[in-house]
Amino acid sequence: MKFSINQMTVKQLSLPELVKGCTDLGIEGVGLWREPVREYGVAAAARLVREAGLTVTTLCRGGFFTATDRAERAAALDDNRRAIDEAAELGTDTVVLVSGGLPAGDRDLVAARERVADALAELGPYGAERGVRLAIEPLHPMYAADRCVVSTLDQALDLAERFPAEQVGVVVDTYHLWWDDRIAQGIARAGAGGRIHSFQLADWVTPLPAGVLTGRGQIGDGSVDMRWFADEVGKAGYTGWTEVELFNDVLWSRDGQVVLAETLNRVTQHLG
Template sequence: MTHPRLSLNQATIKYADLETALRVTADAGYQSIGLWREPVQEVGLDAAAALVRDSGLRVSSMCRGGFFTPLEGPERRRAIDDNRAAIDETAAMAGAGAAGSRPVLVLVAGGLPDGSRDLIGARERVGEALGELVDYAASAGVQLAIEPLHPMYASDRAVVSTLGQALDIAEPFPAETVGVVVDTFHVWWDPEVLTQIERAGAAGRIASYQVCDWATPLPADVLLSRHYPGDGVIDFEPMTRAVAAAGYTDDVEVEIFNQEIWDTDAAAVAAQTASGFETAVAPYLQTAPVSAGR
């Protein structure tokens, strides 16, 4: 058995379809998986729910919604509609998962619109989009989770770069409906990260804790620069202890984007992920069980 709070984010075994990902994860002794929308959509929501139910796994999160930064117009309306669909999918997958599944929809804010340099305005539109979606998410019992991404992604992927910025955007909304993701890959460099984790915990806004490692040199496609915990330079102890002290007792996801890892047999990846987690992260977690639902 792997650590009881370890969740394998489906992106770590990207080339496995939903049925395979669920089987590999369960066979490796995991109790939880983080799902992505595209593999769910490939089989359809009802079939996906049946597969998740049969797997006996918890669902720790659904990736992803967001991309809220377009100016008002058809593109922005499509993004809002797509996020409503993502909320429905998240509720369905969490409902199909084992006890302790969490209806958490991870949000990537979106980058600058083509031709724009207005970073402040783009961040404001993220908050405005949440204002449109918060009642719908609340009615579905889904927590929207803003994920700050490393600043190297600010232009094309996420104008929200720090945990502090994510919390500022989340603050006007109820914590049970709008939270944040603490992802070590994206925030390890931030000198304010421990203070902001404490702030997030005090507000009850830590929706997900994700871990993977950072190592240089970065590949040409910097999106694919994540590594197994323990294979890079991130000190997981202070952040993990801070997240635990902040009261987070739910699943901890390992989410890795790395071409070499994607090209490796999924079962071997699941085993290596569990091994790295056990050494680099698990010693600093509280032993409290995953909470039973929300």
């Protein structure tokens, strides 16, 4: 198990603090987010992680492809090309995509998913030329209206498989997929096609907070059988990083280095 910490899990840490924490704890992988990286400077961030010997496992995030307005769509494609450029500069091979929700007043999920496919057709080759793969992240169905019209691993694979695996794959994130009784077959299918481009962990805890964005549980606190998921992606041939990405107001209110160490301990305890 190669552990990676997603920057959002400890967003209270500055990038240098995060890098130092990883070095101190022997963590070798980190998933970065565009906003804090751009604030720090992409070139400076790339140098910082490279000099610390860290692997950037993913860059979060591109996507938001579902606008119907032509100018909005063009702007989204431009922004995603920049995300790919940033990923290449940071030395990561994977940009995570959140597909986008329904435009205001729109009720056509099928058409929205087709607009995601259209964007992938434009961006896949652009990424491949730069050594960067796109990873469609199916988000929990509770985000289908306002954030991501791709809700299941099967849907994500239906989209990804229209393109070469070197261009487009998927994220398997336990938080979004744990409830699905078709997930074992989905993971096997993704693995067989070489399309598991990222494996992310978060636990499912209730009650959900208002807006349902910041209630992802620390590993072991919730309903997800983490060992089962890790075994399934392993059986499917995945040998990449196991990245923990938590959005959690309580964790964010605590000391970031303590949360970082706790997260490593939890993953070691549940999967080590």
